[in-house]
Amino acid sequence: MRMNEIGRRNFLRTTLFGGASAFLASTSLASSHLKNTCDEAKEKPIIKRKLGKTGIELPIVSFGVMRADSPALIQAAIKEGLVLYDTAHGYQNGKNEEMLGEVFKDLSRDSFVLSTKVKLEDDDTKTGKLTSASLNKEFLEKLDISLKRLKMDYVDILYVHALSTRDAVLFPEMLEAVMLAKKSGKARHVGVSTHKNEPEVILAAIDSGVYEVVLASVNYKQGQYAEVKSAMKAAAKAGLGIVAMKTMAGGFHDKERKQPINCKAALKFVMQDENITTAIPGITNFDHLTMNASVNYDLTLTTEEQVDLAVGKSEGGLYCQGCERCVPNCPKGLPIPEIMRAYMYTYGYSDSRQARELLTSLKLPENPCDDCSHCSAGCAKNFSISERVNDVMRLTAVPEEFLS
Ligand code: SF4
Numbered sequence: 001m002r003m004n005e006i007g008r009r010n011f012l013r014t015t016l017f018g019g020a021s022a023f024l025a026s027t028s029l030a031s032s033h034l035k036n037t038c039d040e041a042k043e044k045p046i047i048k049r050k051l052g053k054t055g056i057e058l059p060i061v062s063f064g065v066m067r068a069d070s071p072a073l074i075q076a077a078i079k080e081g082l083v084l085y086d087t088a089h090g091y092q093n094g095k096n097e098e099m100l101g102e103v104f105k106d107l108s109r110d111s112f113v114l115s116t117k118v119k120l121e122d123d124d125t126k127t128g129k130l131t132s133a134s135l136n137k138e139f140l141e142k143l144d145i146s147l148k149r150l151k152m153d154y155v156d157i158l159y160v161h162a163l164s165t166r167d168a169v170l171f172p173e174m175l176e177a178v179m180l181a182k183k184s185g186k187a188r189h190v191g192v193s194t195h196k197n198e199p200e201v202i203l204a205a206i207d208s209g210v211y212e213v214v215l216a217s218v219n220y221k222q223g224q225y226a227e228v229k230s231a232m233k234a235a236a237k238a239g240l241g242i243v244a245m246k247t248m249a250g251g252f253h254d255k256e257r258k259q260p261i262n263c264k265a266a267l268k269f270v271m272q273d274e275n276i277t278t279a280i281p282g283i284t285n286f287d288h289l290t291m292n293a294s295v296n297y298d299l300t301l302t303t304e305e306q307v308d309l310a311v312g313k314s315e316g317g318l319y320c321q322g323c324e325r326c327v328p329n330c331p332k333g334l335p336i337p338e339i340m341r342a343y344m345y346t347y348g349y350s351d352s353r354q355a356r357e358l359l360t361s362l363k364l365p366e367n368p369c370d371d372c373s374h375c376s377a378g379c380a381k382n383f384s385i386s387e388r389v390n391d392v393m394r395l396t397a398v399p400e401e402f403l404s
């Protein structure tokens with residue numbers, strides 16, 4: 001970390017702490033309860049909310065399983081009272097679903113809630129070549145494979161994964177496929193997940209009349225947080241359940257991982273919005289589990305947490321908010337938000353395997369920025385886009401056995 005950066009952060013922290021009373025008074029996050037130890041918190045009941053009209057009641061903190069590979073961790077989470085476990089067809093090439101299947105196979109089916117996500121090939125909904133029959137086949141076959149790995153007859157929530165436009169959400173053949181999944185009993189409820197353009201996707205999900213749940217990125221560093229919040233309010237009013245992801249905005253402010261985000265504060269901040277039913281922070285170890293589970297008992301932000309959020313909000317960080325403002329300015333039309341997401345997976349999550357999977361799925365040339373003399377893309381958050389593209393694209397050449 002550079003000295004001037006340390007100085008700036010310390011200055012902000014001191015200033016904000018010095019004026020803590022004024023700061024508290026001026027924020028809607030103010031609270032009179034500032035003590036917040038785990039043990040004290042656990043004397044309170046778990047905070048639960050209804051997942052829209054599905055009627056499913058969930059603790060406000062759930063388990064994002066994407067990067068977890070330990071059955072013992074899942075078993076510990078069950079003991080901690082976590083109920084919803086979120087995976088996807090593509091996570092860890094199917095091993096993520098298989099691991100959950102092993103853990104859950106001996107448990108009563110109504111003692112947990114399981115969500116998975118199925119993604120169509122990129123641009124399937126844009127080519128115009130898809131027929132109902134081919135889409136149904138691709139989507140439902142992937143669902144069958146997921147169920148087999150999970151050793152289950154049905155999933156509680158089935159998401160169409162990573163949609164980012166209204167057209168994709170309302171794509172008639174897709175709606176037909178999810179309705180078939182539901183009719184067959186293989187999905188109790190259906191939803192969409194979105195990493196970018198969240199307000200448009202959430203509003204389209206309401207208009208679909210089909211989707212019951214939306215899984216969306218929500219965090220305190222989002223430039224469009226107010227729009228996301230407003231769309232979620234409309235969705236909740238329409239009876240959709242809202243699940244939040246990316247609540248911790250990449251986990252770190254810097255690629256060197258020397259400036260961690262206050263993840264507990266970030267999670268509390270998101271869940272203070274009562275229109276959101278639950279969040280699925282990624283949990284990879286027992287410390288993460290203990291910290292996240294404690295939020296189930298107490299959403300109160302301490303003074304220090306509020307200051308951390310206020311200071312961290314101005315940091316560029318690793319989280320690309322998917323606003324797409326850069327995309328029209330790139331002459332090559334690179335999928336910059338997706339490449340930036342791979343960058344966050346690499347440096348924020350230390351998950352180069354997941355990052356490479358994402359990069360490979362984009363089918364990019366080896367050095368996509370190579371013959372571009374000047375980067376005209378321009379990032380709303382001042383990321384150096386070409387530098388990050390060049391940095392993370394090196395992963396595609398790293399042999400599998402060296403990936404973490
Ligand atoms: S350098 Fe910038 S403008 Fe050029 S291809 Fe890369 S991202 Fe696009």
Ligand code: SF4
Nearest residue numbers: 320323324326379380
């Ligand atoms: S790279 Fe910057 S401008 Fe582009 S989508 Fe991400 S946050 Fe927005």
